[in-house]
Amino acid sequence: MSSAPHVIVGAGPVGSSLARILAGDGEPVIVVTRSGSELGGDGIRSIAADASDPEALTRIASGAAAIYNCANPGSYTQWERLWPPLGSALLTAAESTGAVLVTMSNLYGYGPVTEPMTAQMPLNPTDHKGALRARMWEEARAAHEAGRIRATEARASDYIGPTLPAASGLLARYAQATLVGKPASVFADPDVPHAWTAIDDVARTLVMLGRDERAWGRPWLVPSNPPVSVREALRRLSAAGRRSRTATTRRAAVAAQDRWSRRPAPSRSGRNAVSVRCALRGRCHRDRADLRHPPDELGPAPRRDRASMAGTSVVVRPAQRARGCDVAYTSRRASTLTCV
Numbered sequence: 001m002s003s004a005p006h007v008i009v010g011a012g013p014v015g016s017s018l019a020r021i022l023a024g025d026g027e028p029v030i031v032v033t034r035s036g037s038e039l040g041g042d043g044i045r046s047i048a049a050d051a052s053d054p055e056a057l058t059r060i061a062s063g064a065a066a067i068y069n070c071a072n073p074g075s076y077t078q079w080e081r082l083w084p085p086l087g088s089a090l091l092t093a094a095e096s097t098g099a100v101l102v103t104m105s106n107l108y109g110y111g112p113v114t115e116p117m118t119a120q121m122p123l124n125p126t127d128h129k130g131a132l133r134a135r136m137w138e139e140a141r142a143a144h145e146a147g148r149i150r151a152t153e154a155r156a157s158d159y160i161g162p163t164l165p166a167a168s169g170l171l172a173r174y175a176q177a178t179l180v181g182k183p184a185s186v187f188a189d190p191d192v193p194h195a196w197t198a199i200d201d202v203a204r205t206l207v208m209l210g211r212d213e214r215a216w217g218r219p220w221l222v223p224s225n226p227p228v229s230v231r232e233a234l235r236r237l238s239a240a241g242r243r244s245r246t247a248t249t250r251r252a253a254v255a256a257q258d259r260w261s262r263r264p265a266p267s268r269s270g271r272n273a274v275s276v277r278c279a280l281r282g283r284c285h286r287d288r289a290d291l292r293h294p295p296d297e298l299g300p301a302p303r304r305d306r307a308s309m310a311g312t313s314v315v316v317r318p319a320q321r322a323r324g325c326d327v328a329y330t331s332r333r334a335s336t337l338t339c340v
Helices: 013-024 054-060 076-097 128-145 170-178 199-211 230-261 318-322
Strands: 006-009 029-033 044-048 066-069 100-105 151-155 158-160 196-198 219-221 273-278 284-290 303-306 313-316 326-330 335-338
Touching: 006 013, 013 029, 013 044, 013 199, 029 054, 054 076, 066 076, 066 199, 076 100, 076 128, 100 128, 100 199, 128 151, 151 199, 158 170, 158 199, 170 230, 196 199
Parallel strands: 006 029, 006 066, 029 044, 066 100, 100 151, 151 219, 158 196
Antiparallel strands: 273 284, 273 335, 303 313, 326 335
């Protein structure tokens, strides 16, 4: 890989994922944000700067192989104020340094459509967000065709991914409610098929666009999942969440047994206590153990004893009950199992 750095403007979900992929490939990475907060990881350097300052951005990008525009400045109501100076600074930095300008964009510029979107589909924005992003691309393409810069653009639908915060994706926002069994309020018809784009797929697409000169001078659509409705996507997420919680509980139990097996036996003095906190419906959140007996004496198969308070349960193993273990305290929120 080249020693020329890759400059990423913005450290949101896309910028962070892009930085880690490039650094994992051995590329030096510079991430520019207003705060300069560290992403961590070898080969990633964070710089605090105002990317809308063309001189500052040009200075940072000097000698860079590519500049990636992964910024998302403020809320939609601030776009008209914040995007133009940032877009102008990016064009200036790309022209001054010779770095490839790779912009991460969206689908707003296409406006309402009645057929599958393609990169060759003409832009036809009907709102200020789409008009602004369309204008930014036309300016970059004009500079590319004039030979002033080398530019390309990626466009993607709504983001999905395990690291995506709720503020950065519609599905993540809706899932906050459905994953805990509550109804979600959605912005549009929940049964209309919709494309969803994985964050890592977006980042990998940007990597390829920055490296392959055949990609320059035109826009590209990021490969996305087959379209499904919001309702169906949330149904799948809820089902996966239930499976994940079950698997996590089982893995945690195995890991706890493994930790206990490596602990030295405590002194014979004092009480031998096992405390297990279980939330309502038997979901364990935290466990603490001080075992006098090795873990294999706990027995291979637990059985579930119902506590006296409704909805609360704890697991008591046969070998534990033989040593006098039982529910010593119950409440509506938790139970404590004590062995004496």
